[in-house]
Amino acid sequence: MNDPEASPTAVCQVLVENAPQTGTWNMALDEALLESGANAGQCWLRWYRWSEPTVSLGYFQDREIPDELRSLPVVKRLSGGGxxxxxxxxxxxxxxxxxxxxxxNPPELYAAVHDRIIGVLAELGVMSQMRGSTAAFRDDSFLCFQRGDANDVLIGAHKVLGSAQRRRRGAVLQHGSLLMASSPHAGELPGLHDLGLQQSLGEGLVQKLAISVAELFGEARYLDSAPKNTLEMAAELQQNRYKTDGSFAQ
Incomplete structure (x- = not known):
């Protein structure tokens, strides 16, 4: 059932990309989609992965990378946060x-999307909740998942989902990262598979998430790829912005 707050005539174009891509391409395509939203009034939902371990920096974050992460590719996001x-x-x-x-109301967008993700996880037998309070947290940790925000999604005491935003000419881009398993580069941060989600259930998780989140925005229209003009814009952004200075966006 479509969300009652979504416009009855709205269409959300959905991309679920099973083939992982580089950090520079992922960020360039997201910026091209934001331009599509700002210029043409299009709504987009994209789920994707990364072809190698990559650090993305929040838009206002400097480049002081901890020693244990300095060997990894680095790219700048349009969205803020850690x-x-x-x-x-x-x-x-x-x-x-x-x-x-x-x-x-961009702040309400965090809760709306996160509520949908919490609901899908509950259907799969994994109970999670939003943090609600950040009284015990500082916001100066390098990694986002070591910071605390009221809208973070937790399983027990562990953060498994965090999101950040950017606004451009009234359009909103919201990024979110859903941890599936811990990384050797940050073993202290567990993911869904470390916290109870069976590997077999994880195979269909993203499809379920795409369906549920898309309903927030209207009628879902699933695409195999972004339009040609959007891909061309993304390729130009990747080359001229995101590949500058060793995969670091200026």
């Missing part, structure tokens, strides 16, 4: 155009 180690995880990006009701 750094993400993209390894055994899925990333989502959602672009909401300015005219869509969901763009009116």
């Amino acid at each position: 750094a993400i180690l993209h390894h055994h995880e899925w990333t989502y990006s959602v672009v909401v155009p300015s005219r869509h009701p969901r763009a009116r």
